[in-house]
Amino acid sequence: MNSSPDNQKKKHKRRVRYSGTHPKAFHEKYKELQPEKYADDVNKIIQKGNTPAGMHRSICVNEILEFLQITPGQVGLDATLGYGGHTLEMLKCLDSKGHLYALDVDPIELPRTQKRLEGLGYGSDIITFKQTNFSNIDQVVLESGPLNFILADLGVSSMQIDNPERGFSYKSDGPLDLRLNPNKGMSASDRLKTMEQDELEGMLMENADEPHANVISHAIIDSIKRGIDITTTTQLQQIIEEALHFIPEKTRKEDVKKSCQRCFQALRIDVNSEYEVLYEFLEKLPATLAKGGRVAILSFHSGEDRLIKKSFQKFYREGIYSDIAPKPIRPTAEECYSNSRARSTKLRWAIKA
Numbered sequence: 001m002n003s004s005p006d007n008q009k010k011k012h013k014r015r016v017r018y019s020g021t022h023p024k025a026f027h028e029k030y031k032e033l034q035p036e037k038y039a040d041d042v043n044k045i046i047q048k049g050n051t052p053a054g055m056h057r058s059i060c061v062n063e064i065l066e067f068l069q070i071t072p073g074q075v076g077l078d079a080t081l082g083y084g085g086h087t088l089e090m091l092k093c094l095d096s097k098g099h100l101y102a103l104d105v106d107p108i109e110l111p112r113t114q115k116r117l118e119g120l121g122y123g124s125d126i127i128t129f130k131q132t133n134f135s136n137i138d139q140v141v142l143e144s145g146p147l148n149f150i151l152a153d154l155g156v157s158s159m160q161i162d163n164p165e166r167g168f169s170y171k172s173d174g175p176l177d178l179r180l181n182p183n184k185g186m187s188a189s190d191r192l193k194t195m196e197q198d199e200l201e202g203m204l205m206e207n208a209d210e211p212h213a214n215v216i217s218h219a220i221i222d223s224i225k226r227g228i229d230i231t232t233t234t235q236l237q238q239i240i241e242e243a244l245h246f247i248p249e250k251t252r253k254e255d256v257k258k259s260c261q262r263c264f265q266a267l268r269i270d271v272n273s274e275y276e277v278l279y280e281f282l283e284k285l286p287a288t289l290a291k292g293g294r295v296a297i298l299s300f301h302s303g304e305d306r307l308i309k310k311s312f313q314k315f316y317r318e319g320i321y322s323d324i325a326p327k328p329i330r331p332t333a334e335e336c337y338s339n340s341r342a343r344s345t346k347l348r349w350a351i352k353a
């Protein structure tokens, strides 16, 4: 053994662990998280039909613009700013004349999008950002005056889903939160503690048509009663997986995946009161639109689409809307192929009489 003083001085260096060619954790996706800086990498991801981390791909952009018929000088509202993809296209149509109001409840993503759009040269002369719920549209219109066009692109953005700290997905471990505005209301983890089994079962069925609502709700409530605090996405995913152990092995993996998706969706709808705020928004809509004003709404599941359809039909029968979409518009097959998140989208529209 060589134990010369020189060798003794040399500290043992640990071999750097090879982490592979692709980042696995959200925070490691540094290139994707700076889409402006790494355009080539981002384009490659999009071409493969995926959405780069930290970004959201807007859906039905052409169909929406074709319907809204925005002209310079108009005043409009993007009720769900998100990544600002639709907003940017609407701003281009305004051509520096008129004004756009952009709302989002999310206090984390809104400032990021605002900064990005301001960086592209869109300032307070043409756009006003407001961190508020779209159910407050009546307050916004006090400032904006009657609106010529309105867009609402419901649900969550890819940035929210992909960020494990928000707890929107069972696919990565994070706090079981699921709030669009984490500063308000109750996290999904706390909400579960307030529920009885039958209430939870009803919620899973009503918000997501979960076929295993009975066993899953029993498993969740039993765990809580045994003193288990369900604070993380992984804990909830494991409880669902164990509850569905009776499913034959051949289909179990796929069935568990679908049930997890549905249960997370149901919880998200509940903690954000999504049906309630959508109903309030739909009720207030006619009074906020100018004569001939146009509204387009993108929805992502049957519960939302039903509410929109019913509201549009009611106001049409009452003569408040002069025309409504006879049936929902779906994204093209090409768009669904290139962006899997577009597959469940339905677009409905109405025109104020």
Ligand SMILES: C[S@@+](CC[C@H](N)C(=O)[O-])C[C@H]1O[C@@H](n2cnc3c(N)ncnc32)[C@H](O)[C@@H]1O
Pocket: 056, 057, 058, 059, 079, 080, 081, 082, 083, 084, 085, 086, 087, 103, 104, 105, 106, 109, 132, 133, 134, 135, 153, 154, 155, 156, 157, 158, 180, 277
């Ligand atoms: C599907 S994303 C919108 C994406 C956007 N159209 C784009 O092109 O980037 C939905 C956004 O609406 C926001 N949102 C959902 N419900 C809301 C509500 N009731 N009021 C205001 N914003 C809401 C979410 O926080 C999310 O940022």
